[in-house]
Amino acid sequence: MVKSVDMVGMPKRPLAMHPQKFAMWLFIVSVVMIFAALTSAYIVRQAEGNWLEFQLPGIFQITTILIVCSSLSLQWAFYSAKKDKLEGVKIGLGLTFVLGLGFLIGQFQAWSDLVQEEVFFVGNPSGSFLYVLTGLHGVHLISALIFLLVVLIFAFKNKVHSQKLVTIEMLATYWHFLGALWLYLYVFLLLYR
Amino acid sequence: MATADIHVPGAAAHHEEHHEHEHSQSFVSKYIFSTDHKMIAKQFLITGIFWALIGGFLSILFRLQLGFPDMDLEWLRPLLGGWITPQGKLDPEFYLALVTMHGTIMVFFVLTAGLSGTFSNFLIPLQIGARDMASGFMNMLSYWLFFLSGIIMFISLFLSTGPAGGGWTIYPPLSALPQAISGSGAGMTLWLVAMVFFIASSLLGSINYIATVINMRTKGMSFTRLPLTIWAFFLTAVIGVLSFPVLFAAALLLVFDRSFGTSFYLSEIYIGGEALPNVGGSPVLFQHLFWFLGHPEVYIVLLPALGITSEVVATNSRKPIFGYRAMIGSMMGITVLSFVVWAHHMFVSGMNPFLGSIFMFLTLIIAVPSAVKVFNYLTTLWRGNIVFTPAMLFSIGLVSFFISGGITGIFLGNSALDIQLHDTYFVVAHFHLVMGSASFFGMMAGIYHWFPKMFGRMMDAKLGYLHFWLTFVGVYLVFFPMHYIGIAGFPRRYYSWTNFDAFSDFLDLNTFVSVAAIVTFGSQLIFLFNFFYSMFRGRRTVANPWRSNTLEWTTPIEPGHGNWPGEIPTVYRWPYDYSKPGAKEDFIAQDVPFSHTPESNLDIENEMMEWEKEEGVIAVNESK
Numbered sequence: 001m002v003k004s005v006d007m008v009g010m011p012k013r014p015l016a017m018h019p020q021k022f023a024m025w026l027f028i029v030s031v032v033m034i035f036a037a038l039t040s041a042y043i044v045r046q047a048e049g050n051w052l053e054f055q056l057p058g059i060f061q062i063t064t065i066l067i068v069c070s071s072l073s074l075q076w077a078f079y080s081a082k083k084d085k086l087e088g089v090k091i092g093l094g095l096t097f098v099l100g101l102g103f104l105i106g107q108f109q110a111w112s113d114l115v116q117e118e119v120f121f122v123g124n125p126s127g128s129f130l131y132v133l134t135g136l137h138g139v140h141l142i143s144a145l146i147f148l149l150v151v152l153i154f155a156f157k158n159k160v161h162s163q164k165l166v167t168i169e170m171l172a173t174y175w176h177f178l179g180a181l182w183l184y185l186y187v188f189l190l191l192y193r
Numbered sequence: 194m195a196t197a198d199i200h201v202p203g204a205a206a207h208h209e210e211h212h213e214h215e216h217s218q219s220f221v222s223k224y225i226f227s228t229d230h231k232m233i234a235k236q237f238l239i240t241g242i243f244w245a246l247i248g249g250f251l252s253i254l255f256r257l258q259l260g261f262p263d264m265d266l267e268w269l270r271p272l273l274g275g276w277i278t279p280q281g282k283l284d285p286e287f288y289l290a291l292v293t294m295h296g297t298i299m300v301f302f303v304l305t306a307g308l309s310g311t312f313s314n315f316l317i318p319l320q321i322g323a324r325d326m327a328s329g330f331m332n333m334l335s336y337w338l339f340f341l342s343g344i345i346m347f348i349s350l351f352l353s354t355g356p357a358g359g360g361w362t363i364y365p366p367l368s369a370l371p372q373a374i375s376g377s378g379a380g381m382t383l384w385l386v387a388m389v390f391f392i393a394s395s396l397l398g399s400i401n402y403i404a405t406v407i408n409m410r411t412k413g414m415s416f417t418r419l420p421l422t423i424w425a426f427f428l429t430a431v432i433g434v435l436s437f438p439v440l441f442a443a444a445l446l447l448v449f450d451r452s453f454g455t456s457f458y459l460s461e462i463y464i465g466g467e468a469l470p471n472v473g474g475s476p477v478l479f480q481h482l483f484w485f486l487g488h489p490e491v492y493i494v495l496l497p498a499l500g501i502t503s504e505v506v507a508t509n510s511r512k513p514i515f516g517y518r519a520m521i522g523s524m525m526g527i528t529v530l531s532f533v534v535w536a537h538h539m540f541v542s543g544m545n546p547f548l549g550s551i552f553m554f555l556t557l558i559i560a561v562p563s564a565v566k567v568f569n570y571l572t573t574l575w576r577g578n579i580v581f582t583p584a585m586l587f588s589i590g591l592v593s594f595f596i597s598g599g600i601t602g603i604f605l606g607n608s609a610l611d612i613q614l615h616d617t618y619f620v621v622a623h624f625h626l627v628m629g630s631a632s633f634f635g636m637m638a639g640i641y642h643w644f645p646k647m648f649g650r651m652m653d654a655k656l657g658y659l660h661f662w663l664t665f666v667g668v669y670l671v672f673f674p675m676h677y678i679g680i681a682g683f684p685r686r687y688y689s690w691t692n693f694d695a696f697s698d699f700l701d702l703n704t705f706v707s708v709a710a711i712v713t714f715g716s717q718l719i720f721l722f723n724f725f726y727s728m729f730r731g732r733r734t735v736a737n738p739w740r741s742n743t744l745e746w747t748t749p750i751e752p753g754h755g756n757w758p759g760e761i762p763t764v765y766r767w768p769y770d771y772s773k774p775g776a777k778e779d780f781i782a783q784d785v786p787f788s789h790t791p792e793s794n795l796d797i798e799n800e801m802m803e804w805e806k807e808e809g810v811i812a813v814n815e816s817k
Contacts, residue, residue: 019327019408026400026434031440037485041478042443045457050473122454124473130459132449 023169028177031140035181038136042129046192048189053164053193057113063106064186070099077155077170084162086155089136093152096175100145107138111114126193137178144174224763227335228329229754234315237648238640240343241307242724247347248298248606249714255291258283258709261693262700272283276355285688289358290376292686294350296361297384299629301391301400302346303492306339308636309433312497313426314404315643319745320420322762324409324755327404338394342387349383357384360686362487365458365479369450373466383452387442392437392444399433402426411744413764418783420768421514424521425500428528429493430770435532436489443482448569450474475572477542484535491628492531496524499566499595499633504587504768505638506570508741510577510587513769516569523562523569524784528558536610540608541615549608556606566786567592578772582739583657584642588666591634597669598627616686619679620784622672630668637664645738656723660716667713692813742768765805766798 019134103135111131114120122138151171154160160168227233254273257264265281276287314332318325326332347426349356358376359368363384389486404428406419419427445643450471458479459471466656514520536544536552570592572578599625605611614620637660644652678699683690690696737746744764748756761782770781776793787802794802 017408019404021399022408023327023331023404027396027402030396030400030434030438034442035434037439037442037447037482039480041446041457045475045478048475121449123456125455125457128449128455132446136445154300 005009018166020166021170021173024173026095028174031177031181034136035133035185038129038133039185040055042133042188043192045121045125050121050124052126054114054117054119056125056130056189056193057117059106059110059113060186063103063110064182066099066103066106067179067182070096070103071176073099073173074172078165078168079158081155081168084160086161089155089160089168090152093148093155095149097145097152100141100148100175104138104141107134110134130189133189136174137182137185140181141178144171144178146173149169200707226423226793228325228332228333230318230326230329230332231647231752231756232312234311237306237310237314237339238647240340241303241311241636242721244302244307244343245719246721247297248303248715250296250496251291251298253711254283255288255295256707256710258288258688260704260710262459262689267710273345274793275353278604283688285494286358286375287355288583289360289374290355290380293358293360293376294346294356297346297357297804300361300494301388302339304341304629304636305395305490306372306391306637307669308632309399309426309429309493309574310339311636311700312422312431312639312643313398316422316745317402317405317426318409319646319748319752319756320423320743321406321409321414322744322757322764323405323409324757324761326401327620328401331401331794335394335397337595338397339442342390342394345383345387347351347446349380349387350662351382352379354378354380356380363447364483365450365476366462369447370462370464370469371451371460385448385451388444389441392441392523392541395433395437399430399437402430403434406430411761411764417475417518417631418767420762421503421520421524422743424524425496425503428524429496432489432493432496432528432531436486439482440486443479443486446482447479451647456616461602477539480539484538484582485532487538487783489531491624492527494628494632495635496527498591498632498638501635501639501642502591504586504741504743505584505642506573506592507769507771508642508739509580509582509588510573511580511771512573512577513771514569515572515575516565517769519565520569526562527559530555530562534559537606537611541609546608553608555691557603560599560603560606563595566595567599578737582641583652583654583661584638584739586658586665586696587634587638587641587801590661591631591638591666593635594626594631594668598623598625598631602627616684617679618675618683619687621685622675622679625672625675626668630672634664637661637720642739643745644724644727645734645750646745646748646752648731649734650727650729651721651738652727652731653732657679660719660723663716663719664713667709667716670709671706671713674706678702678706737782739781740778742770742780744783747782747784752770765801 073092073095077089077096080086080088080092111134114127114130119130121128121131148171151160151167154167205684212593216669224232227236258267266277266283267281272275273283273287275723276284279434315597316775336430343481355376357363357380358374359381367373368377368381375771382490406423410419446455449455450458456468456471456474458476459469459474460476461472462469492573503514503520532557534552536548537556540552570588574589602618605620605623606615641657643650644650651760681696681699682683683696683699691700734750739746744762747762749758764783766781766783770776772779773781773790773793776790781790781793786805787798790804791799791802
């Protein structure tokens with residue numbers, strides 16, 4: 001009987017996610033489109049020739065490790081919140097913040113290394129693209145850091161626990177996405193130099 | 194409708210609570226920083242009308258130049274100041290700025306924000322049965338970012354160097370180099386800044402629309418029971434989320450080229466014999482990025498108008514929409530295809546001809562879903578009990594423009610023909626019919642149809658008829674002759690053609706077009722009067738003036754915050770049960786259970802009635 005109810009589609013609550021979490025996913029889609037546009041522009045432009053080749057700064061390897069670790073620590077904070085271990089939430093979020101900041105500093109250092117290598121923002125588009133891709137990713141990471149700070153303040157007011165998971169869940173989604181985005185960008189830059 | 198509240202026990206109690214609530218709002222939170230979707234929709238509408246007037250007025254200015262090249266425009270000096278040359282002529286660079294701003298304003302501010310912003314906001318919660326949008330705050334932010342964007346664009350109109358003048362497509366290098374034309378200086382900077390805010394506004398709006406449609410539907414409102422308006426707004430928002438970020442990326446790189454000296458789009462340019470330092474850029478790259486937004490944008494503009502038309506045509510033909518699922522399928526088809534045809538705008542850009550033929554092929558495929566939609570409109574009208582309300586006339590007008598403009602689209606989609614017709618008035622005529630006028634008519638149909646829901650009063654129908662006929666005939670008189678001018682080879686965006694003997698023969702035709710344009714623009718004043726007069730003095734409406742099925746007509750005449758005073762109605766059927774054989778009336782609203790309409794149920798619907806009973810719907814049958 002239950003089966004046939006499904007077949008004729010009787011009044012029932014339609015499938016529904018948490019609207020804000022859903023909106024976060026849609027926001028992520030739009031960020032994906034920005035980077036899809038930029039990386040495809042990169043490929044199209046590269047195919048036209050007159051392309052400066054250079055070594056990627058070595059510090060990118062360190063920042064990659066940092067951002068992966070930050071994702072792990074944030075996930076740990078999330079699990080702690082789920083199990084109501086409030087100390088773990090605070091430590092996890094704090095650690096993530098430090099790692100995220102470290103990532104940004106590393107990215108900035110990478111820009112200095114590029115200048116040392118005489119790859120400038122103004123010049124051959126191959127260099128300009130690198131600055132735009134890393135810079136735009138950095139801007140998004142700064143927004144994630146601000147979000148993280150807000151959640152951290154909530155955590156210190158003991159407002160992040162198993163009954164109030166939505167915010168930290170959204171933060172985790174966004175943070176993991178930015179980590180994955182960086183991995184994509186790094187691999188992309190390694191492959192298309 | 195007497196049966197509507199029988200299955201919502203305790204509705205009366207809720208009723209009182211909500212009424213207490215809505216009177217406690219202050220003026221600012223009710224009319225300015227409102228988070229209520231209905232008020233935000235009205236804000237979008239009024240702002241859109243304001244911009245439509247400005248955009249239309251700009252077009253009259255350049256039509257004066259095109260239709261009457263010898264006219265003494267000294268009388269415009271109080272308004273335009275230095276843009277009238279000492280000889281009493283329009284400044285040629287200002288002419289370019291006028292064309293640019295007309296395009297930008299109409300495409301983005303009127304037909305994207307004004308159309309989608311108004312009707313997505315207004316209708317999505319009302320038609321899916323939700324109290325408000327997923328995030329009222331984001332919705333408010335979306336409007337105010339649009340407003341800010343509008344202010345910046347408005348300021349750019351008054352710059353001493355003029356607003357942006359590189360065409361609404363802002364192709365570099367023209368738009369990237371301030372030395373190119375005066376409009377590429379501060380005007381272009383403000384254009385880009387305004388567009389960044391516009392993109393942010395549009396994204397916030399689209400995200401909200403999608404989240405609302407997917408997550409906030411009332412009980413029983415499955416995707417196959419959604420009105421086609423909602424399907425159209427939903428797919429429009431999907432296109433918006435996927436395409437506007439790409440415009441952002443394109444604009445970002447352009448900003449770097451303009452202000453920081455990078456060379457994404459610039460290469461080996463000489464100005465006054467001096468080489469610029471930029472080397473290695475590709476202007477065609479910009480065209481690719483721009484049109485990846487630019488083409489879906491056409492459907493962002495058109496789909497909501499088509500959705501509104503589906504609803505209006507079905508209601509006023511008193512017939513179910515023909516091919517409901519085919520309509521959804523063709524809209525999905527248009528959505529997907531809109532992303533893979535962008536390079537048909539670039540056939541003459543030096544693109545590989547083989548690539549051109551692929552894009553030509555994909556472009557021509559769009560004719561299929563478009564034709565499905567047109568045939569479905571016509572077959573819905575076929576032998577219907579048509580009620581010619583002003584909204585219905587505007588919808589039929591849309592179908593007419595969609596056909597006549599769509600057919601020229603097939604011409605232009607062929608790369609061999611496009612190389613001849615590219616950038617001529619033929620293109621101008623094509624997109625003004627199929628995208629401009631069709632969407633504008635969809636917007637008008639929406640305003641006439643949902644005005645009673647927005648303001649609780651009716652618009653005057655006689656003035657509506659007058660407005661329709663003047664506009665409908667006017668639009669054809671304006672754009673039909675342009676096809677001939679275009680086939681003759683006259684290029685768009687030219688200030689003057691009288692220097693070329695070949696084109697002098699077309700002066701009469703251009704004068705005719707200009708006169709028609711002025712009359713058409715003038716007849717919009719009838720609408721303006723009707724709109725604002727009816728808002729305050731119009732005849733008061735009944736709850737369901739068009740005898741329509743969708744949920745918004747089950748709300749109170751002027752719905753308060755939260756839309757339904759009691760429980761949100763449950764949906765039992767699709768929205769197009771018009772003239773159902775056996776039914777007492779020629780429409781059955783979506784919230785009427787099958788158990789209340791045994792006389793008109795189909796076999797399968799009688800089966801569903803059994804389930805309704807189990808779900809706790811009490812069948813009220815007077816005969817028992």
